Amino acid sequence: MTPRPLLSVEELRTYFRTSAGVARAVDGVSFSIAANESVGVVGESGCGKSVTSLSLLRLIQRPGTIEPGSKIELEGTDLLSLDDESMRRIRGNRIAMIFQEPMTALNPVFTIGAQLAEVPRVHEHITRRDAWARAVEMLGTVGIPDPAERAHSYPHQLSGGMRQRVMIGMALMLSPALLIADEPTTALDVTIQAQILELLAELRARTAMSVLLITHDLGVVAESTSRVIVMYAGEIVEQAGVRELFAQPHHPYTEGLMAAMPRAGTKRERLTVIPGAVPSPYEWPSGCRFHERCPYAWERCEREHPPLYEIGVGHVSRCHLAVEPERRATPHLPLAARAGAGA
Amino acid sequence: MTLLSVRDLTKHFPITGGVMRRVIGAVRAVDGISFDVAQGETLGLVGESGCGKTTAGRAILRLIEPTSGEIFFDGTDVRALAKEPLRKLRRKMQIVFQDPFSSLNPRMTVGASVREGLTIHKLAEGSAADARVRQLLEEVGLRAEHATRYPHEFSGGQRQRVGIARALAVEPKFIVCDEPVSALDVSVQAQVINLLQDLQRAHGLAYLFIAHDLSVVEHIADRVAVMYLGRIVELARADELYAMPLMPYTQALLSAIPVPDPDAKRERIVLRGDVPSPANPPSGCPFHPRCQHPQKDAACSAIVPPLELKEPNHWAACIKQLPTRISWEEQQSAGATRPPERIVPVRATA
Numbered sequence: 001m002t003p004r005p006l007l008s009v010e011e012l013r014t015y016f017r018t019s020a021g022v023a024r025a026v027d028g029v030s031f032s033i034a035a036n037e038s039v040g041v042v043g044e045s046g047c048g049k050s051v052t053s054l055s056l057l058r059l060i061q062r063p064g065t066i067e068p069g070s071k072i073e074l075e076g077t078d079l080l081s082l083d084d085e086s087m088r089r090i091r092g093n094r095i096a097m098i099f100q101e102p103m104t105a106l107n108p109v110f111t112i113g114a115q116l117a118e119v120p121r122v123h124e125h126i127t128r129r130d131a132w133a134r135a136v137e138m139l140g141t142v143g144i145p146d147p148a149e150r151a152h153s154y155p156h157q158l159s160g161g162m163r164q165r166v167m168i169g170m171a172l173m174l175s176p177a178l179l180i181a182d183e184p185t186t187a188l189d190v191t192i193q194a195q196i197l198e199l200l201a202e203l204r205a206r207t208a209m210s211v212l213l214i215t216h217d218l219g220v221v222a223e224s225t226s227r228v229i230v231m232y233a234g235e236i237v238e239q240a241g242v243r244e245l246f247a248q249p250h251h252p253y254t255e256g257l258m259a260a261m262p263r264a265g266t267k268r269e270r271l272t273v274i275p276g277a278v279p280s281p282y283e284w285p286s287g288c289r290f291h292e293r294c295p296y297a298w299e300r301c302e303r304e305h306p307p308l309y310e311i312g313v314g315h316v317s318r319c320h321l322a323v324e325p326e327r328r329a330t331p332h333l334p335l336a337a338r339a340g341a342g343a
Numbered sequence: 344m345t346l347l348s349v350r351d352l353t354k355h356f357p358i359t360g361g362v363m364r365r366v367i368g369a370v371r372a373v374d375g376i377s378f379d380v381a382q383g384e385t386l387g388l389v390g391e392s393g394c395g396k397t398t399a400g401r402a403i404l405r406l407i408e409p410t411s412g413e414i415f416f417d418g419t420d421v422r423a424l425a426k427e428p429l430r431k432l433r434r435k436m437q438i439v440f441q442d443p444f445s446s447l448n449p450r451m452t453v454g455a456s457v458r459e460g461l462t463i464h465k466l467a468e469g470s471a472a473d474a475r476v477r478q479l480l481e482e483v484g485l486r487a488e489h490a491t492r493y494p495h496e497f498s499g500g501q502r503q504r505v506g507i508a509r510a511l512a513v514e515p516k517f518i519v520c521d522e523p524v525s526a527l528d529v530s531v532q533a534q535v536i537n538l539l540q541d542l543q544r545a546h547g548l549a550y551l552f553i554a555h556d557l558s559v560v561e562h563i564a565d566r567v568a569v570m571y572l573g574r575i576v577e578l579a580r581a582d583e584l585y586a587m588p589l590m591p592y593t594q595a596l597l598s599a600i601p602v603p604d605p606d607a608k609r610e611r612i613v614l615r616g617d618v619p620s621p622a623n624p625p626s627g628c629p630f631h632p633r634c635q636h637p638q639k640d641a642a643c644s645a646i647v648p649p650l651e652l653k654e655p656n657h658w659a660a661c662i663k664q665l666p667t668r669i670s671w672e673e674q675q676s677a678g679a680t681r682p683p684e685r686i687v688p689v690r691a692t693a
Binding site for chain 1: 498500557596606614
């Protein structure tokens, strides 16, 4: 670990107060990202990974709030104490974000060149001509063929993969220190996904940029990140270097996710499943939030919320198995499976 | 025994233009595909978005009317059927859709949704139908009392189970599964895949399993057909196709799957460019503009490659992959400079 990370998040809590109650979408998340590092966040829908990334940019809208006591520090600046104008300068300049569906993130009535050129015009007040030249150059950098000509295209004239390249280009216009990519390839076909992941790796190698890659795909994480954060029910449940995580997953949820993926050599066998479904953020289960779906859970797990135990160098896991490892030898049918109702 | 037999099936959607809405072209969504599905078998149909796999699945059931070709199901000429006999036949051929959110009527209880098929096909009435609905819900891993609830009360995985119960209600022999698990999270996806496999064993069902996720298809399918721009470009037993893909396109597709193993060594083929538009497909082999076959030459853009047997039970559409019935002389007259050759398959090591 470097002495001062690029980004450090401590005890981040993002709650949504609605008429139905309080949804604790992100509930005490702490992690850091070093310069030029690529960190993956994995988890199923509803685990809080997207809300975490939106919180970093302070893009949470009402009724959502980042709770007092949360801390987000970028390059030594406390983002949560900034006024709106200073925060606006951080977005794009220091942290940029790309989303899953580039069609909805691009403006359909402006050419892609105009949309890219707008970024330095707003942030740096340079001339129209210079901004356009920068836009064309960036389109070339992200692998758009004939960038000078393609700059005059509208978003609907581009394919999904090309649009995602444009989005990445727009995010990189101001050379941010951190790029948050929220499921950047989920809407794309595998061959296009491979192109986009290759592009992100290339850009990271060429600049000093860090990448926070949010995905549900363990394959994507294995190939594109060096450290992985696994989230479940609003919390980090495991964090480790990518090799360590795949070789020795500790948390039963991580283990379950890996076992549930169909892969070569498992043909026609039954897949291992995690019974039940992700619980509701309005009512996280007591004790360990995973205990109802866990094949190792015992009384302690229902009663006592596990801390993040350190189980190796840079490897933490929110599971009592860290202190009672012998329990792993006796798996049983999880509570959620006994209830009978499938997810 | 062959249950479904599809020959030269095409579906072209007309493109209209001008004030008179004249037909000025066609999107060749499905452009002459042929395959068989045996009883109790799973045929996987894979390809990227826009390749025509969903259209193919619907055209087989005549949910959309095919443009030409033959479909035989259990000895019946499906395309020759009038409305009423077709409706009767649908009892034997069902479909499960991708999106369990939009395929269930939000105003109907799940019990009523599942019961619909029983009523339409006069399979059960009254308390017998109620009992059958309860039995079906339990068979797909739900509880009998779920019958009185509405779709919005269920999670995505549970809704997909309702969709499956609905298809199962009429005791079909064949189910088109159109991306049945792609909207689901990994852990729930595994539950639904296991369910589909259990049901197949219990009822001897045949599946046409349409998906873009190649790992899921490898897991569930006996044989796999790969589609590209409306055509089947490779068809083989699943284990063979994944171990030794013969088509450069299939090789690229397989090599692009991210492998959940940080130490995996692999040679990735990153395809350049996008899938061309099916309204204006390339001449000759539809894949030639993106193909990385070392013997690719002018003949590839001139000759439409037939789907031919390259190995026992392994079909591929490539004139540069031996053996081929497009002779070298014929290729030369189309401008060929490089003779066909068996290329070494590239496969990601998983």
